[in-house]
Amino acid sequence: MSRKRIVILGGGTGGTMTANRLRRRFDLDEAEIHVVDRDDRHVYQPGLLFVPFGLTEARAIVRARRAQLRDGIVFHEAEIAGIELDREEVVLAGGEVIPYDALVVASGARLQPEETEGLTGPGWNERVFTFYTPEGAEALHAALARFEGGRIVVNLVDMPIKCPVAPLEFAFLADWHLRERGLRSRTELAYVTPLDGAFTKPAASAHLAGLLAEKEIELVTEFNAGEVDGGGGTLTSYDGRALDFDLLVTVPLHGGAPFLGSAPGLTDALGFVPTDKGTLRTAAQPNVFALGDATDLPTSKAGSVTHFQAEILSENIVRFLAGRELEQGFDGHANCFIETGFHKALLIDFNYDTEPLPGRFPGAFGLPLLRESRLNHLGKLAFEWVYWHALLPGHDIPGIGPAMPTRGKEIPVHAGARSTR
Amino acid sequence: MTATLIAHATVDVDAEGFLTDPTQWNEEIAEAIAAENGIPELTDRHWLVVRFMRDRYLATGNAPSIRSLGKESGVPVKELYALFPTRPAKLAAKIGGIRKPTGCI
Numbered sequence: 001m002s003r004k005r006i007v008i009l010g011g012g013t014g015g016t017m018t019a020n021r022l023r024r025r026f027d028l029d030e031a032e033i034h035v036v037d038r039d040d041r042h043v044y045q046p047g048l049l050f051v052p053f054g055l056t057e058a059r060a061i062v063r064a065r066r067a068q069l070r071d072g073i074v075f076h077e078a079e080i081a082g083i084e085l086d087r088e089e090v091v092l093a094g095g096e097v098i099p100y101d102a103l104v105v106a107s108g109a110r111l112q113p114e115e116t117e118g119l120t121g122p123g124w125n126e127r128v129f130t131f132y133t134p135e136g137a138e139a140l141h142a143a144l145a146r147f148e149g150g151r152i153v154v155n156l157v158d159m160p161i162k163c164p165v166a167p168l169e170f171a172f173l174a175d176w177h178l179r180e181r182g183l184r185s186r187t188e189l190a191y192v193t194p195l196d197g198a199f200t201k202p203a204a205s206a207h208l209a210g211l212l213a214e215k216e217i218e219l220v221t222e223f224n225a226g227e228v229d230g231g232g233g234t235l236t237s238y239d240g241r242a243l244d245f246d247l248l249v250t251v252p253l254h255g256g257a258p259f260l261g262s263a264p265g266l267t268d269a270l271g272f273v274p275t276d277k278g279t280l281r282t283a284a285q286p287n288v289f290a291l292g293d294a295t296d297l298p299t300s301k302a303g304s305v306t307h308f309q310a311e312i313l314s315e316n317i318v319r320f321l322a323g324r325e326l327e328q329g330f331d332g333h334a335n336c337f338i339e340t341g342f343h344k345a346l347l348i349d350f351n352y353d354t355e356p357l358p359g360r361f362p363g364a365f366g367l368p369l370l371r372e373s374r375l376n377h378l379g380k381l382a383f384e385w386v387y388w389h390a391l392l393p394g395h396d397i398p399g400i401g402p403a404m405p406t407r408g409k410e411i412p413v414h415a416g417a418r419s420t421r
Numbered sequence: 422m423t424a425t426l427i428a429h430a431t432v433d434v435d436a437e438g439f440l441t442d443p444t445q446w447n448e449e450i451a452e453a454i455a456a457e458n459g460i461p462e463l464t465d466r467h468w469l470v471v472r473f474m475r476d477r478y479l480a481t482g483n484a485p486s487i488r489s490l491g492k493e494s495g496v497p498v499k500e501l502y503a504l505f506p507t508r509p510a511k512l513a514a515k516i517g518g519i520r521k522p523t524g525c526i
Contacts, residue, residue: 158488194487200523222508224487226499238502253488269492298483 004031004321007090007100009080010257011037011065013045013303013392014292015106017310018317020394023070025318034098036076036090040065043134044387045162046303046380049169049339051137052144053177058134061384068392082262085285102317105266105273105282105290107257109162109301115253116157116225123230128248131170132162143247144177149186150246153235157225157253158194160272162293162301165348167191167251168198168208169339174249175215176341190218192235192243197221201355204348207370211340225250254301256294272296277352278328280313287320289313299332299352307391308333308402314394333404335361337380345376351404359409362399366408428453432518439514439521443479446518454516459506463516467504470496474510475517484514484522 006022008015019035026033047061066075079093083103090098111132113119119128129140154171161167171191178184191198191212197205198212198219212219226238228248235243256271266284267273274283275295282288291313292306299305312329319326332352337345347367348356360366367376390397422441425434428449433441438454440446451471455463463471473494478484487510491498501509510522 159486224498224502226502238498239507269489 003029004101005034005099006031006102006104006317006321007034007036007098008104008106009036009083009090010106010108010292010294011035011042011069011075012106012108012292014108014294014306014310015104016042016065016068016392017307017394018104018106018291018314019073020068020070020392021310021314022317023073024394025314028072031321032074033072034074034076034100035065035069036078036080036092036098037065038077038079040075040077042068044384046387047384048131048134048137049166049173051134052129052131052140052170053173054141054145058138062134063388068388070393080257080259082259083266085263085266085288088287101287102320103285103288104313104317105260105288105294106292107260107294109160109254109272109293110257111252112255113250113252115255116228116250118228118230119157119250119252121228121230123228123233123248126230127233127246128228128230128250130250130252132166132251140249144174147183147187147247149183151188151190151244152247152249153190153192153243153245154249155192155223155225155235156194156251159200160270160301161251161254163336164200164300164302165336165338167193167249168212170249171217172211172215172338172340175217188218189216190220190243192220192223192225194224195221201350203358204350204356204370207346208338211372215341254293260294268296270296277332278330279316279326280309280330281316281320281326289317289320297332300334300336302334302336303387303391304335305333310394311396311402329402331403333402335400337376337383339377339380340372343377344372344374345380346370346372347376347379349404349409354404354406354409354411357409357411361408362405363408369409435521437515437521440518441520443475443519446475450518451516454518458512458515460504460512460516464504466496466500467513467516470494470501470504470509470513471517474513475519478514478517478519484510484519486510486522 008019041062042065044061050056081093082091125139131137131140156167178187198208199205224238227236233245256267260267273290273295275290282290291309293301316326335349339345349361350356358370361369432445505512
């Protein structure tokens with residue numbers, strides 16, 4: 001077999017795990033592996049949630065991308081000028097052309113605050129913030145430190161977003177933070193969502209709505225944010241409802257990486273890549289695959305999902321280059337810790353067909369599911385070490401595989417199969 | 422799921438009144454559902470959105486979100502709210518005889 005070349009667009013969670021896994025699967029004379037990213041800053045994104053509360057600092061959660069890649073992987077720090085699907089080439093901004101035998105799109109999701117009227121206008125990073133970037137999270141930290149009471153609105157503009165539970169976690173942690181500082185009685189907290197409940201999946205949504213009520217956080221549903229007036233402190237929905245705020249914490253609209261638009265047929269209207277639910281091959285070309293936040297898959301945009309995908313994607317790249325049939329292995333498995341404050345967290349585990357259910361993970365003696373516990377909070381903290389030292393290098397974690405476990409879960413007789421697509 | 426009579430036709434609907442079988446739908450049913458939900462007359466702009474929703478659902482098994490609807494149907498989000506007050510994506514889906522949009526995950 002002549003030497004193949006695999007090109008991976010993006011050196012984040014998905015791209016790094018895939019590159020490292022493939023580097024172990026192929027000898028150096030069997031395949032070249034290239035990773036392209038526009039910068040050399042790998043952010044541990046779950047850590048962003050803690051920055052506004054001073055529980056960590058932005059610089060503590062950023063490391064060099066190239067340092068996470070195994071020897072024998074070529075890293076290109078460059079913007080991508082275009083993708084030529086027919087010629088099987090990636091063109092870098094400097095003019096360099098990289099031909100590929102297999103292409104992996106792992107370019108994640110980009111924030112698009114400018115898509116919402118007024119969001120980046122007056123007040124942006126003064127009383128209107130997002131904690132989805134290291135800079136935004138730091139700015140919000142400074143603003144919270146100055147905060148002495150008032151009305152805080154937490155809003156997600158529209159789905160899909162990365163880590164759909166993060167804005168809820170922010171609200172829970174803000175409640176805790178304000179109570180610790182003795183400011184809670186002088187502060188109104190509102191959680192404002194375009195969804196018709198606290199979360200997308202019924203059992204988890206009901207449980208999380210209960211937690212919001214317990215913590216005296218107002219829940220405003222079916223609110224599609226149309227306009228932000230940062231100067232006046234008003235958030236207005238498309239149907240004309242207006243909410244006042246002293247501090248707005250927003251999760252802006254998300255879209256795919258703009259350079260993907262240079263390849264006709266690769267993305268949908270929002271810039272995400274239509275991808276096969278089971279094999280992770282794109283609809284565009286047989287030798288183009290995608291994983292993580294960049295895809296249009298009906299599962300959470302989250303690192304855990306990307307981790308489960310990376311295992312299947314790597315296997316399918318090996319199979320594709322050997323001319324073998326692909327594995328239909330991905331079941332939509334997602335697994336998320338939800339910080340609820342006071343040193344506690346919930347854990348939810350679900351896939352395409354099974355909503356988050358109570359029970360234990362990954363089996364009868366594991367972590368409690370859909371229930372607040374200290375153990376889950378410790379699990380979330382420990383996860384940062386696991387991320388840098390086991391997930392990114394592409395090691396398997398004993399007992400936690402890509403397929404969603406059903407043992408340990410309390411599965412109702414009538415539930416289970418609920419097709420999402 | 423219950424059977425109900427809309428515009429002289431018996432159709433199956435869920436608890437919130439969304440048709441569960443899109444093949445039972447016709448234009449008269451659409452007009453009846455619209456009238457019941459505060460839209461006395463369906464204009465060409467309404468029909469453009471309803472047909473777009475329905476075609477997309479039949480082709481992909483998923484109804485588009487309000488945001489993709491605004492980007493792809495040619496009708497901007499603000500106008501969608503004017504045409505289908507309060508909950509455009511849901512209301513257009515209901516009128517188009519398809520299941521309630523599930524939203525994203």
